Amino acid sequence: MGIWKECLLGDIVKFQRGYDLPKIKMNGGIYPVVASNGIIGYHDKFTTNEPSITIGRSGTVGKPLLIKGKSWSHNTTLYIKEYKGVDPFFVYYFLKILDLKNYAGGSAVPTLNRNHIHCLHIKIPADISEQKQIASILTVIDDKIELNNRINKNLFEHISTLYKKLISESDISKNLYLSELCDFQEGYVNPAQTNQEYFDGKIKWLRAVDINESFIIDTSRTLTKSGFESAKKSAVIFKPNTIAISKSGTIGKLGIIADYMCGNRAVINIQPKQNQLLIFIYFFLKSKQKELENLAVGSVQKNLYISRLEKLIVPFPTEDLLVDFCKVTDSLLLKIHNNCFENKKLSVIRDTLLPKLMNGEIDVSEVRI
Secondary structure, three states, X not given: OOOEEEEEHHXXXXXXXXXXXXXXXXXXXXXXXXXXXXXXXXXXXXOEOOOEEEEEOEOOOXXXXXXXXXXXXXXOEEEEEEEOOOOHXXXXXXXXXXXXXXXXXXXXXXXXXXXXXXXXXXXXXXXXXXXXXXXXXXXXXXXXXXXXXHXXXXXXXXXXXXXXXXXXXXXXXXXXXXXXXXXXXEOOOOOOOOOHHHEEXXXXXXXXXXXXXXXXXOOOXXXXXXXXXXXXXXXXXXXXXXXXXXXXXXXXXXXXXXXXXXXXXXEEEEEEOOHHHHHHHHXXXXXXXXXXXXXXXXOOOOEOOHHHHHOOEEEEEOHHXXXXXXXXXXXXXXXHHHHHHHHHHHHHHHHHHHHHHHOOOOOHHXXXX
């Protein structure tokens, strides 16, 4: 391990506030518009050269995001305008361990000021080649995760094509209500946020924000047994190989539950009565996503209710065609499932290595990926 130097964050990078760009003015160009919560659109002009690294200034404060090309940095972000003799990719990973949200000011709307973080005392490898070595180890892991995500996206699109072909070109033997094919459970576990004894336990707590249009392996928050039981009779556990759908917020967002977990009131669980119907039901609901928002009711906040889902009409193909569809798609679904679990393992490895590499606890020359 080489020499590490102490300096200020402002000694290695210069942050600049992003620029406002209303949604109506985004013209769909090739450059992503990066806000504090991620990409929110595309534009034909850019503010930030590659690699584009931003952190949330307001909204999702302090979270770093890397775009390997040019981008438009939104005014809810701070972007790195200048790198001062450091490797940009090393900087991106280094920002991940700084927990910059703790430096936000303002009580009503917390905001990150670049002048407040430029003066942070840090310690980094003095040799840029060591910085590059550290970044390359972490990049290899993230690149594999990204590759798996692209593969899964393509596999889902292929299954979607097969589903559309099944419905459009097959003989439909009958039309059934969704309630004839599935059972439903409504999530209703919402522990009091002020009671810390309810959180950070072993029970996965599924919220709408965790529904990811793929296999849901983990949740962003967990509950203790007492937190789960605080819902009393309303507390139910969702089983693996069932479908989660958001009933509020982004209405109709779908995911396949891959582990036992409970849900909050913004989530509905759909359980096919026959296991082999999982992927068929999932893509039926996928085909109805644009319509589901119209089924939601409410004046202040719209909600999608089980009673509305139960009445959806499902075009049901003949048994032999359905069996053929399931045979083909089961293997594709298994590949998606395995890629998701591999990504989970890779994420754990990356998140374990990250702080240790960034504080010099692990000698980069001893790491093999």
